[in-house]
Amino acid sequence: MQxxxxxxxFSGECPSSVDRTRCFFGSGLLPIWSVQHFLAELFMSLxxxxxxxxxxxxLEMWDQVIECFTVLEHREKAEQLIRERLQLGETVDxxxxxxxxxxxxxxxxxxxxxxxxxxxxAMRLMGRMLFFRKEYEAAIPAxxxxxxxxxxxxxxxxxxxxxxxxxxxxxxxxxxxxHCASMDSENHEVWNNLSAAYIKLKQKxxxxxxxxxxxxxxxENWKIWENYMVTAVDCGAFEEAIRAYNRLMDxxxxxxxxxxxxxxxxxxxxxxxxxxxxxxxxxxxSLLKLLGRNTASVPNNEGxxxxxxxxxxxxxxxxxxTLIVVSYLCAEIxxxx
Numbered sequence: 001m002q003x004x005x006x007x008x009x010f011s012g013e014c015p016s017s018v019d020r021t022r023c024f025f026g027s028g029l030l031p032i033w034s035v036q037h038f039l040a041e042l043f044m045s046l047x048x049x050x051x052x053x054x055x056x057x058x059l060e061m062w063d064q065v066i067e068c069f070t071v072l073e074h075r076e077k078a079e080q081l082i083r084e085r086l087q088l089g090e091t092v093d094x095x096x097x098x099x100x101x102x103x104x105x106x107x108x109x110x111x112x113x114x115x116x117x118x119x120x121x122a123m124r125l126m127g128r129m130l131f132f133r134k135e136y137e138a139a140i141p142a143x144x145x146x147x148x149x150x151x152x153x154x155x156x157x158x159x160x161x162x163x164x165x166x167x168x169x170x171x172x173x174x175x176x177x178x179h180c181a182s183m184d185s186e187n188h189e190v191w192n193n194l195s196a197a198y199i200k201l202k203q204k205x206x207x208x209x210x211x212x213x214x215x216x217x218x219x220e221n222w223k224i225w226e227n228y229m230v231t232a233v234d235c236g237a238f239e240e241a242i243r244a245y246n247r248l249m250d251x252x253x254x255x256x257x258x259x260x261x262x263x264x265x266x267x268x269x270x271x272x273x274x275x276x277x278x279x280x281x282x283x284x285x286s287l288l289k290l291l292g293r294n295t296a297s298v299p300n301n302e303g304x305x306x307x308x309x310x311x312x313x314x315x316x317x318x319x320x321x322t323l324i325v326v327s328y329l330c331a332e333i334x335x336x337x
Contacts, residue, residue: 003039007032033059040064066097075101092119100125112145120150128159136163140172154183161193170200181213188218192227204235222251233260237275238267242286249293256294258303265307287311 036055043052053068062085069078082098092111096119099107108126112119127142143160147153161176177194184190191214198207211228218224229244241264248255267280268287274280291308298304 003035003042007035007039037061044068063093063097066101070097070101090114092122096122096125099129103129105129108142118149120146120153122146123149124153124156127156127163131159131163136167139163140167140169151179152183154180157183158190161197165193165197165200168200170197173197174201181210185213186217188214188221188224191217192224195227195231199231204231207231208235208237208240220251222248225251229257229260233263235275236272238264238272238280238283239274239276239278239286242283242290245290246293249297254298256298256301256304258301258307261291261294261304261307265310269310284311 036059040052040055040059040061043049043055049068049071053065053072056064056068062081066078066081069075069081078101079098082094082101086094086098090110092115095107095111095114099105099111099122105126108122108129111122112126115122123142123146127139127146130136130139130142140160140163143156143163146156147160157176157179161173161180164170164173164176174194174197177190177197180187180190181194191210195207195210195214198204198210208228208231211224211231214224215221215228225244225247229241229248232238232241232244241260245255245257245260245264248257264283264287268284270280272280274283288308288311291304291311295301295304295308
């Protein structure tokens with residue numbers, strides 16, 4: 001690497017020091033330790049942790065040395081170095097590092113007190129540790145304290161939302177995910193989780209709108225389309241449900257959801273009112289087209305044929321007896337002897 005060559009040139013014998021000093025003031029040369037520090041950071045970015053460690057040790061940059069030991073999982077060496085540094089004086093960063101190495105939440109509490117209860121880092125690390133231990137109830141207060149000090153922590157908001165969701169604190173979860181969405185509106189996972197929280201709060205219209213945002217961010221994700229389809233049916237947005245069903249057939253080979261098709265079939269036959277205020281009978285042609293496509297790809301599903309027959313029966317179509325027979329035959333095939 002060019003930076004490595006540059007570092008090596010500092011200690012080279014050629015050219016002579018006399019020749020070097022002629023261009024000293026015009027070259028804007030950085031101190032050797034600055035270049036070495038940059039080289040160590042470059043090593044870390046490339047995953048060359050041991051190479052970075054040797055440079056940091058030479059520069060006596062102990063915080064970075066501790067980080068390297070932690071990444072290399074040399075926790076005993078890291079703990080020994082941290083305790084040696086703590087003997088010279090306690091600092092918030094050292095106590096947080098000790099907590100990460102020893103998995104002791106008391107270190108984070110001590111760091112938080114030492115900072116005058118102003119260290120967002122201490123509470124964030126404590127909350128993360130409790131979260132990954134699956135101690136969600138204990139993690140929530142720590143994460144909230146961290147966010148009350150510094151609100152610009154996207155990952156911490158996400159952890160808080162997840163911890164709240166897993167403890168069934170739906171309002172808290174929804175609020176946390178809304179903060180995430182305001183900071184990163186292109187994250188489909190955030191929008192999807194927010195919609196799940198709204199569904200738990202029985203706010204299905206809001207859930208449907210947030211799923212639309214999730215689809216905008218990840219249009220090829222079949223799981224989001226499936227959530228969108230089910231939520232659309234619950235909200236009475238039958239046209240959107242049909243669109244989502246068609247999209248799922250594009251994304252998944254031989255996709256079938258008989259329960260959704262039956263609900264759509266009943267909605268059209270009963271001529272209900274959609275979410276947009278239109279009569280569901282206007283969706284009959286779209287649903288028949290969907291069923292024709294679905295039965296073509298999955299011809300042996302009796303549920304699909306039964307709904308198909310019910311739909312065309314209202315028109316006294318000559319196809320009805322044939323569809324009923326096909327449905328019966330599919331049912332017979334599906335039952336083992």
